[in-house]
Amino acid sequence: MTKEEIQQKIFALSNGEVEEINIQKEEFMLFLEVWNQHPEKNNVIGEAGLGGNVVYRRKTRE
Template sequence: MTKEELRENLNQLIQGEVDTLMIEKNDFMTFREIWFSHEEKESIVGEALHNGKIIYRYRSK
């Protein structure tokens, strides 16, 4: 995925348009950069799965 696609997917997660966001191993470092600089990062929680996949959920405050 491109950086812009990952950013859009993250925004959809935060806005409640999707419940979860699955990030593949090869997209993780790009996604991490976007997540780390996001103001809502404390509410975006990841869970590691098999084969390097991570599923993210948004927990509203």
């Protein structure tokens, strides 16, 4: 996965086009680099799974 693909996935998540992003262990460091620079990063939370995979979802507004 490229930085551009990750950016597109984060924007799609932020806009509500997708409900979650699944990031594999091998992609995590690149994802983290892109995610840390994204303006909506505080509205996205990650949930660690087995094997080092992470699922990112938008925070629900209460």
